[in-house]
Amino acid sequence: MGAALIWFKLFWSFFKIGLFGFGGGYGMISLIQNEVVEKQAWISNSEFTDIVAVSQMTPGPIGINSATYVGFKAIENAGMTRTQAVLGSLLASFSVMLPSFIIMLLISAFFMRYQNHPSVRTVLAWLRPVVVGMLAAAVLLLLNEENLGSFKTDKLQFYVSIALFASAFAVTYVWRVNPIKVILLSGLFGGLFYSLLPA
């Protein structure tokens, strides 16, 4: 494979993922998997599963996380230097953002201009409950075994998770505690509690 070709392929693959990846992170996973594992074979299937897991443990959207990781590995596996691999990860991250950047700029410009037009106001008023429902559904979908622990196999983790969920809601809703503080404290609690627990 020509050296220039892999850079172009990296750009094009992630540009396509950015363009057709609707519906946020999880809608993107199968698209990314199809492109970088099946079609281009830049990383293996198990490496891809790892990156999905790592994405859940690191900040940032999965689309960006996987682009950064795959960009690095694709260039490294092509036998180039680590500096070039860093450039590869920057290129892939840039490419995945580019389509939505262009589209969002157009939408934003249109929105700023027409947001006070009565037809746009009608559409937005109708969309508001939809967005609230969408967020509520996200909460319900996330309340699963993967995030809370299994009620059947690990009752302790399940109850601790429910307690963490309830207290995080109470402190942010009633006392308006900063979400960043809640993330740091719950992480600290999890790290101490589960690590000190006798096996």
Add this chain to the structure above:
Amino acid sequence: MLLALFTTFFKIGLFTIGGGYAMIPLIEREVVERKGWISKEEFLNLMAIAQSAPGVFAVNISIFIGYRMRKTVGSIFCATGTVLPSIIIILAIAMFAGNYRENPVVENVFKGIRPAVIALILTPTIRLASGAGFNHWTWLAALVVAMLIWRVEISPIWIIFVTIVCAVLFYIIKFRRE
């Protein structure tokens, strides 16, 4: 201002753990409540837009807010701030830490964070709805939408699309009568 956009979204990006929706409580806190850059109502509008556009939800939101504050340059600063923490961290993992995921302490930390993050999404959901003056009917509509996505597994994009079509039709009929 541009620096403030960048640092605010860098901070938000750093704590967006577990997918794009995890960004919502942070934006509500930093951008809507603390900085007052956009209103609650605008934030709801913006989420519908960000969800129906292709690409990464969290990045789309930051692009919109950046554009709202300082046009194209503003959106570049916001988007860069949002993704930079994750790019740095993933690069560090790709380069140095192969077995980071097997570290039991790291896994334990996330056992604590994950349930809390879900609650963090619930709080702004209720607050945004009350801030936008929801009545019985809008709450009911929100509930129906939540059930359609959660139980019937309809994609939010389709619901947004159908809602836009219905709203436009409603507007045309009303406009003709007047």
